[in-house]
Amino acid sequence: MPANPDAIVSLDWVRAHLDDPNVVFLHAGGDRAEYEAGHLPGARWVHGYDDLTVTRDGIRALVPLQHEMEATLGRLGVEATKTVVFVASGKSMWPHRGFWVLRFYRFPNVHIADRSVAAMAREGVALTSDEPAVAPATCALSEGDESVLSTWEEVLLTSQGAGKAVILDCRTDGEYRGEPGAHAAPRLGRVPGATHLNWELLVDDDGRFLPPERLRSLYAAAGIDGTRPVFPYCGGGIRSAASWFAMHEVLGWDEARNYDGSWAEWAARTDLPIATGE
Template identity: 30%
Template sequence: MSALSLLRRSLSTLAATLLLGGAALADSSPLVTTDWLEKNLSDPKVRIVEVSVEPGLYERGHIPGAQNVVWHTDLVDTVTRDIASPEKFQALARKLGIDKDTTVILYGDSNNWFAAWGAWVFDIYGLRDNVKLVDGGRKKWELEKRLVATNPVPVKASTFTVAEPNRKLRARLADVVSVVEKKSDARILDIRSPDEFSGKIIAPAGFQELALRAGHIPGSVNVAWARAVNQADGTIKPVEELRKLYAEVGIDGSKPVITTCRIGERSSHTWFILSRLLGYQVANYDGSWTEYGNTVGLPINNPAGTVWGGK
């Protein structure tokens, strides 16, 4: 076949893909657009899941067909301060009608922080390639004034069997201390705001302060999560911009990365970007500053000079 014929075939394939509303592109991307989702709302192989933190938000209106997952009860163990157990996650996935071949579309409020946490937990328990985020989340869907529903749609339960947890996706306190003590060459990326990182404040305004000390983990670098998104609609910036953004602080995929924040939800958003979009080896530290900053005897950095109590 001539080079010209090959080019014509490639252009034809691209045109067909575009005419299909980008469905073929969505298969290989960890993100879906609001346009793509609206065109695929009735696909029986697609399961839409909202993971928001604001109480009653789902009930007031959600993407049609979406199932509701409550972050602080469904995806965590509230007693042990842990992620949902394998048994709990398996029961949740079955209830949602999710199986290995289901395309799971996650979205939520707060710029998809908690939806990304959901993607992280799904990945830990063996659901990865078919799990995607709505780019821009609930914010973009609402800005575009797309259709919402108030009545949940019942789904048939699945027979999903949970996989052995992938422990490489989760960093524990010991892993972080190993980096601090220079026994590991992993890089720690703190994605909190510059004021939190410096120790000027412990938590953003309106958030509960869960640590006694202010500052950051020694040796960590800071790229606030918000720098990776377009503020107007919450969509994630282009891949090449992201690579440059993180490379500026030495995060380039050459070494394993540990993402951290205050309680692990904002850092899961950056975990998603680094691992799913950039293909880096990343573990999310859900203990984050709440655990590290409260641990007796561990060193911290506090450029703001506040150290204890943020004052």
């Protein structure tokens, strides 16, 4: 699959569409204070964990069910005919998570901005602290697209040596070795056989992806070249959504499939193996 040049919109595109009634900017993050400190005019606040994940069967940070996501988008005034652009205050995985969730539900027109809101402000884009009035809408989504999702069963088979897929741990070096991360987990470690590439290395401090040739080099060092399926995971399918975006949308590797359950699910299942250390 060729790379998707429309997945990321430029600063010039953002400037040209700030007043476009058919474009909805969704400012995603983990702390509303980021949004209140300054956002694009008309942008609507999306809380990453509250709006783009749910806890289900005791597992945190799973993709919302279809009706749950439809309700969230409706509350945000998003109809399926709109163009959605995810942005964030600074370097963040939340726009990529938002993109992946909407892509999973086959939302027709979803994008991310090519840089953070802070970077836009340095380029002269005026920010506001005013929150727009939003009229509720009806948003009908399609059934989830399993081609962008991987499951613990598939990851386990790969870990056991079946098939040709690659398991990619997108967390920090410490989490990969088995050290505690930002979120408590019943067990520490990694999926046996997983290679490692911290998602933070894929983007610069302004949230811009590195050039494709640099991304390919980083993935190649982790044993990934786009010729095999890749199952990226992290603590809860959020950071791994950024790596999925880099592979699937920037590099055009259509066999990248985000493991949404990620370590939250894997660690909770005591029947699944773990590895620790280097």
